[in-house]
Amino acid sequence: MSPITLIIIAIGLGLAGWLAGRAKAWSFQKATPDARPVARPIYHAWYVAVWVVIPVLAFVALWSFIAPQLVTQSVLASAGAQELPSFGFERDAWLAEAQAVAKGQAPGVFNDGAQALVEPFREAINRYNWIGVALIVVIAFGGGAFAFVRIRPDFRARTSVERTVMIVLLLASLVAILTTFGIFASLVFETVRFFSMISPGDFLFGTFWSPDPMSNPDNPDGTRYGAIPLFWGTIFIGAIIAMIVAIPLGLMSAIYLTQYANPKLRAWVKPALEILAGVPTVVYGYFAALTVAPAIRDAALALGVTNASTESALAAGIVMGVMIIPFVSSMADDSIAAVPSAMRDGSYAMGATKSETIRRVLFPAALPGIVAGIMLAVSRAIGETMIVVMAASTAANLSANPLERMTTVTVQIVKMLTGEGSFDHPATLSAFALGFVLFLVTLALNFIALRVVKRFREAYE
């Protein structure tokens, strides 16, 4: 029986407990209408429901792990299992097939040997379904009865229910820490495994990147794991080309929208920029690969550059820059809006023109915020994946020519993990090391940027 059915059963039992608790609390009120109960009947109802649902859910979580193993064990003990091959792949395949047939997921077995196992499987699944449901009912009844007995006019049901609510709230907010910890732990774990095969020096300072997923994993060639070309490609595409596009355009559109544009234009252009920000990256990637990259190559060929590639760094970088424009614009918008209007008015009072005020007063005053915004934009650009996966190359190249092919950290992560490589191979594990570097760099950029923004806000408040 699927966990969803079990959860629905749990909720149904909880509802029954809820009604029973409320009925009992009501009966107290009816018996002595003058006495004031400590808690309203609805809290008694919730109290019983909590005591039913939480133990049952805990059991369901446990049971959904245990039950399949119990089923398999009892099938292996049955008479039909004597025919099973003793080890390995074939054995697993037979078991899986018989199980699928027994569950009604497959019409029939492929291997005849598995046919004998279908009936035991069906029986075992049936048996353990009933055992599971019976245990659920027993647990629900036990929890419910415990809570039900405790309901008395002077029982503080509300405090008890509220304590549970508080614990649930705390657990929900701990999910964030758990996620951060999970990311950190999984990246560190796999990175350490990678560094036990490839020395960190080779990885961080080598200039040749060409891992071979088919090579012998026991004796990896450390010289093929030099990540400098990847770091350079990432910086060149994300932090240089993209920013050359995004910073002037984003800044100027923010300035124009906040300082010059009339409200009507603003009301039209701001949503348009938001749409630009909401376009999925895979669409940008498709646009870059199909429209921008060939156009750039043709333009380069027309100008007499012969080695221009359709997977040039320039195409990916430009489209990435366009993607970042709204982000830079909204960050700059916020920082300019945070500058006190007294400063602007003062500048106007001295006879400065609008552009002089913007360039000499507003911009310098907003600079820390803008710089922080640009740092956030860079961190977003270097972590961006789909545009570079679709438009940039997979070949590592250490070059400063934007028309050449170049690859980035994210492209290599995708390449290494979507291939056929085994999980114990350094080529696959290198993806985690690259991910770890990416994680640390974006974390550092964000951390510094948020600090700067915070201090900058405080300065004007």
Add this chain to the structure above:
Amino acid sequence: MATIASSTDMGSAQEARPTRTPAFEKRLAKRYRSERTFKFLGQAAIVFSVSVLIFLLGNMLFNGIGGFQRAELAVPIDLPASGVTGDEVSLTAPSAAQTLEMQGLPDVVEFYAVEALGEQGAEQISRDAWRDVADALSADPTLIYRTQTFQLPASSDLAAGLDGEGSPEIQALAKQLAQEGKLGENWDWGFLSRSDATSPQQVGIWGALKGSILTMIVTLLLAFPIGVLAALYLEEYAPKNRWTDLIEVSINNLAAVPSIIFGLLGLAVFLAAFPSFRSAPLIGGMTLALMTMPVIVISGRNAIKAVPPSIRDGALAVGASPIQVVFHHVLPLALPGMLTGTIIGMARALGETAPLLMIGMRAFVATPPDSFTAPATVLPVQIFLWSDEIDRGFVERTSAAIIVLLLFLLLMNGLAIYLRNRFEKTW
């Protein structure tokens, strides 16, 4: 500008002191010039950004229109004379296609195709065309008593020939058939109800769309409750201490972590825990939920902050407990704002590709997933996969899929804006 103009007026009124010297005029003209240049640069930036947007959307729309059409060949089939039989019951049964195949429907279709289009033309009917006939019969069993002209998908070679590509012979054939009115581009509504296939003439996006919907349901069910509860805790109850700071720092950082890192987490943790659910919407939804949750928490906290303290004080004053204050008063007032943030977060998750590639949702899935644990793909990944196809026919199909994806995003963002305008209160 107004202030400057009036000050120069005053200067010219006082003839005694010559402020408007030629040098001054020159400087002023230069300043005005740079003012105009600056303004022009601003306008240019806006115009560039907006025109890129228009070009991008126009490009997708232009290509995508073709993706909703396909080249089809008109084949009249005399079903009563064909020997294929059936009644309402057998034709609407799930096994109808198998029964019809056994009765020789493929040969019947081929025979009439040769009759209508000639040997050469019949070769260009795609091999599975009889399935379209079978589907039409299932949808309307009375067809079996009539002679009916079926629009059958042409091969992708012929479709390319119709667009003026491919070998000269095929182009000539396409031209000839089109002139006879037997070959034409028809609206292909089946695109919205089929799944992935190897030929661009046979593909559809329903499989990917359904995968996206299932994934989004998992994401919503996990991220929304956790996000809202975490936002309530942090904003209303959390004591100011080191643990709370740690939670806040992790949420802010998670919101800025590149999405591909969440994919690595999903691969290393979720797939390691449930290896049999590779490329299942359940795992995809869990991964995206972790990515969406910080967005919901941050927007939820802003919505809670916007509820004025007087509401809390009023409730506390009449004897509500802290939990009652929050769940009876603050949460209902903050909910529209939280929903807006949630929808925006979900829209981002719907367009996300990279983390799902990491957890294996890039498989070729030819049937729509029928449960949360069945292998599935999602719309953006489908777009990515089709964009890698060499066959020219996929270009238009990819753009059509992009249009569908963008429509969904537009719908979600529109809903968010509507909620914001409808329920937003300024206190």
